[in-house]
Amino acid sequence: MGLIARTLEEKGIPTVSLSSAYDLTTLVKPPRTFFINYPLGHTSGKPFDRANQTAILKDALGGAREINTPGAIVALPYAWDDPFWLAGA
Amino acid sequence: MKYLKYVDVVQSMFPDQPPYQWTVNDSVPWTPIVKPLAESAVAMISSSGMYRKDQAPFKPDKNDLSFREIPADTDVRDLAISHDYYDHRDAEQDVNCVFPIERLRELAAEGFIGGLTPFHLTFMGRVFRKTQFLGEMIPAMTARIEAMKADLVLLVPA
Known part of the structure; x- marks a missing residue:
């Protein structure tokens, strides 16, 4: 996904990426990324939680312009109630 | 911050294979965002399948x-x-978990973003044919985004 973002930016189209895979994002380096520490399958929010989904989008779309460092990864403050997938992390 | 290392997860799924060669970039291409968000047409790309x-x-x-x-x-x-x-399973019940199209429509309606491009692009992640991905698929997707005159592209991996 980061490779698509990079190609778009090379062509002059700005991008903002969401990611739940911090390590992969640090390798590929999309131009602007908001990290959401949720299990895969929930990158843009919790199911049927409109407030959570809207907050993530507003943070990412609204915050994109504030990022001045290419490759920046900004962690969003939302937490998953039961971080089951982090047990072995 | 505690987070899962997906490089290790993928390797553990293919214990008999040599480690997948993840793309590692040093530099970062950059296009400044100049247009106000409230005037911007937003396109979404999702790898959710x-x-x-x-x-x-x-x-x-x-x-x-x-x-x-x-x-x-x-x-x-x-x-x-x-x-x-x-x-x-959650995304099947509520696609907005990985393809937040309803939320984007609301943001357009309230004027938080200028609008949405006529189409949004989806694909199935897990493309390991890097030559074709970089040489064919990404250029085709990029051309569609350009043709729709997107001002900002939101990328949502699944």
């Missing part, structure tokens, strides 16, 4: 180099997911 039920599903295991164009006004009940490698 989302498709409209009247479209062909994705090959759900790997290396499907096609993408789908989902009209911005699509009824979410007409969407389905074809992807074997993430838990999409």
Whole structure:
């Protein structure tokens, strides 16, 4: 996904990426990324939680312009109630 | 911050294979965002394997180099997911978990963003054919985004 973002930016189209895979994002380096520490399958929010989904989008779309460092990864403050997938992390 | 290392997760799925050569970049291409968000047409690209039920599903295991164009006004009940490698039980009930089209429509309606491009692009992640991905699929997707005159592109991996 980061490779698509990079190609778009090379062509002059700005991008903002969401990611739940911090390590992969640090390798590929999309131009602007908001990290959401949720299990895969929930990158843009919790199911049927409109407030959570809207907050993530507003943070990412609204915050994109504030990022001045290419490759920046900004962690969003939302937490998953039961971080089951982090047990072995 | 505690987070899962997906490099290790992928390797553990293929214990007999040599480690996958992840792309590692040092430099970062950059286009400044100059247009105000409230005047910007936003396009979304999602690797969720989302498709409209009247479209062909994705090959759900790997290396499907096609993408789908989902009209911005699509009824979410007409969407389905074809992807074997993430838990999409929640996303099947609420596509906005990985393809937040209803939330984007609301943001456009309230004027937070200027609007949406006529179509959004989806594909099935897990493309390991890097040459074709970089040489064919990404240029085709990029050309569609350019043709729709997107001012800002939101990328949502699943």
